[in-house]
Amino acid sequence: MIEDKNQQRTPLSEYGEFGLIDHLTKNLKLNQQTTVKGIGDDAAVLDFKNKQVVVTTDMMVEGVHFDLSYVPLKHLGYKAVVVNISDVCAMNAKATQITVSIAVSNRFPVEALEELYAGIETAAKAYNVDVVGGDTTSSTKGLLISITAIGEVDAEKVVYRNQAKPKDLLVVSGDLGGAYMGLQVLEREKEVFKVNPQNQPDLSPYTYLIERQLKPEARKDIVELLEKLEVKPTSMIDISDGLSSEIIHLSSQSKVGCVLYENKIPIDPALISTCEEFDVDSTTVALNGGEDYELLFTISQDDFPKIKGNPNLTVIGYMEEEKEGLHLITRAETKIPIKAQGWKNFNG
Amino acid sequence: MIEDKNQQRTPLSEYGEFGLIDHLTKNLKLNQQTTVKGIGDDAAVLDFKNKQVVVTTDMMVEGVHFDLSYVPLKHLGYKAVVVNISDVCAMNAKATQITVSIAVSNRFPVEALEELYAGIETAAKAYNVDVVGGDTTSSTKGLLISITAIGEVDAEKVVYRNQAKPKDLLVVSGDLGGAYMGLQVLEREKEVFKVNPQNQPDLSPYTYLIERQLKPEARKDIVELLEKLEVKPTSMIDISDGLSSEIIHLSSQSKVGCVLYENKIPIDPALISTCEEFDVDSTTVALNGGEDYELLFTISQDDFPKIKGNPNLTVIGYMEEEKEGLHLITRAETKIPIKAQGWKNFNG
Structure with missing residues (x-):
């Protein structure tokens, strides 16, 4: 190719x-x-x-x-x-x-x-x-x-995974799921290429997603932004294995529960259209896709005014007492448990 | 096996x-x-x-x-x-x-x-x-x-490779060539095993050499010894690719020449007997064998009294002006240039 x-x-x-x-x-x-x-x-x-x-x-x-x-x-x-x-x-x-x-x-x-x-x-x-x-x-x-x-x-200033507290807000940078769908596009084109090597595919609708997969960026800018805003997260992790998996890490290490709102998960329009084309659910992709390398962190509610309205940051939920468990509130307002389905390289 | x-x-x-x-x-x-x-x-x-x-x-x-x-x-x-x-x-x-x-x-x-x-x-x-x-x-x-x-x-206290000076003494810890000959013994036994899997070889004459190959040690003790003796080497390197190769590294980075005496190179008796058995020259093995993980270093002549007679350390030569080049003085007192023949994993 x-x-x-x-x-x-x-x-x-x-x-x-x-x-x-x-x-x-x-x-x-x-x-x-x-x-x-x-x-x-x-x-x-x-x-x-x-x-x-x-x-x-x-x-x-x-x-x-x-x-x-x-x-x-x-x-x-x-x-x-x-x-x-x-x-x-x-x-x-x-x-x-x-x-x-x-x-x-x-x-x-x-x-x-x-x-x-x-x-x-x-x-x-x-x-x-x-x-x-x-x-x-x-x-x-x-x-x-x-x-x-x-x-x-x-x-x-070190931020660990294990210091999130109940009532802390759960915040994510950027948007999610793009890297995974970029991979799906590339895999599909590879199959097409095998059948017809002369085919010149038009990948322009997928530019953003493919770039998320092939050339991800580390959110150094977010670390600098948080410093400027004088916000020290209570816990932080990067999203390499999918939002679900990382929420589980933060919550289990901090011994807290979590509520995540489906309608708050930041998703790029290109992801939505490509998910429709591939007939997959964009929330599932955002939850389990991985490789986005966005930062997922928790902040004290007191710090909310400092980050409010910042286009790089989205509050997607909050932490709870451990006994409450981990839940996703869907767009239909049903409450379902969060389970990890991150990449398992040893499976199969 | x-x-x-x-x-x-x-x-x-x-x-x-x-x-x-x-x-x-x-x-x-x-x-x-x-x-x-x-x-x-x-x-x-x-x-x-x-x-x-x-x-x-x-x-x-x-x-x-x-x-x-x-x-x-x-x-x-x-x-x-x-x-x-x-x-x-x-x-x-x-x-x-x-x-x-x-x-x-x-x-x-x-x-x-x-x-x-x-x-x-x-x-x-x-x-x-x-x-x-x-x-x-x-x-x-x-x-x-x-x-x-x-x-x-x-x-x-950091010791680099590039601070050796003309007239400094060249010192090595332990003995050399053992790891390489241990590997030759293991390779030979592997071939024997392929032909006759029932064969139970007696490897006891090679215990020391095989241990040098399979379970080498880092000379942390030498670093501690030098500190105790209040000797700070002028340059130091570990011997992973063979004595010749490491001498060339120290000399070229320090921009000095070197004289190495064949009869000073520390060799274990087990190496000599095994080299005879394999019909290889023990000096060649010590110079080019590699994987001994001994320390090779240079010290100021002023520090010689501090290390003199220590059974873990052997003075094997001295550094010269760069223009004099790198030479080995053989047992027969001929002077031959030192060339690297270290392991080249990409060759072949």
Whole structure:
């Protein structure tokens, strides 16, 4: 689908391991004050002074988390960075460094890794993080990316998952379900392409959804906005596995219940029309789709005036006593239990 | 070779992704004062006060870095931790936390991952590091482990690769070449086993070498010893790719030359006898073997009295002006250039 048969193909074996890492990382610049030493020694050296440090790691595997028949390598590199930075944002912290490890089979030419690294570099610039380390090695099959992100935060500003209180408001950034429907569109086009490779599909109605899937963004801007508004969430998580699943995490770790209003869940018009076309329920998609990388958080009711009317934030419910359980109030005003149906990569 | 046909086999699909991580990490305890929050949130939270932080990451891939036909999973878990801690030691730092990411195909039962984690846990205890995060996901083929290690160090104690000076002494801990010959023994036994599975080999003459390969140790003790002796190396690196390769790294980054004496290279008697049996030159093995995870460092001549006679440390040469180049003085007193022949996983 995206393969260019005339592209240059330099075999990985032209570089040794060190040569390849040098080649791929030679353009990377260090911008973070906290980076004392980046790539080139046994370890990177960082200095956070009196700040606390957050660390998170995520792995993406070809054939499990992405399909290179429709995911451009540059986008993949970008997304692999973003999903980690999103976790840093969910701690109310500022991402500062990443390390990047890649395992890759000989079927990939050096040019493919250059594309991947171009995406990593673009994300690193966009989010102002330094690439301070990593490992590039061969694999027997496919491509795998493991990224560790590091961030800094004042001790008193860290937001955990377990401090939501009954009566706190449940708030989400952006809109939900788009990344999942973008994936459905891409999967459908892949099937069409298999049958008729000459077909040039018009994907313009799905631009927003496809972008949500291929080039998600971490909501660093929301962390900055909350700081400006002087709102410290009582709990926070990023939405990687779907709204239901993340609500369950926040609630169970905080030992609270929750009421979620279906008619408050923010959904883009493009999602509604595409869901109609695919004959799926947009609420189900928003609840279970995942990969939106929006932030889900709770705030004290006292803070509501500070966020009221902000177009980036939507109050979608409130927390309750634990014994009340977790419920969705549908548009028809029925009350149904919230269950997780997030992605289960080990199932099947 | 090590497979037990009667072992219990619980399919990975019995657990969801979160369930599996919970199951595997439920026994892990946090012991580090610097760990504020471990597994269970979007990211771990650490607090290093006024110390600097070192970060390093390493990936091990089945079929490239290890062969499960003779590497027990528990040893593999242990080694995956050790190789990262070794990098932290090479910065003259103290390892404090690790994150562990694992990609695994459905061919592995839960019990196999339990074994792997048992090894990780054993290493974490032995080196007093907390497992504070990670990711467990499925792969389309084989097993892959990516570990990031974090450590702390006083800013003035960090040792880089690039501060060696002409006339500094070149020192190595322990002995070299053992891990490589251990691998040769294991590879030979694998071939014998293929021909005659009933054969019960006597591996006792190779115990030391096999242990060097399967259960290497990071020289945390040397970092502590140097502190006690009040010796701060001028440069340091760990020996993962062979002595030649690491000497070249130290020298080129420090812009110095080097003289290495063949007759000073520390070699265990078991290595000599096994090299004779395999008809390979023990110096070649020590120079190029790799995976010994000893520390190679340079010290000012003024510090020599402090380390003199220590059985863990051997002076094997000295640094020169850059223009003099890198040379090995053989037992026959010929002077030959040092060339890297470290492991090149992309070659072939």
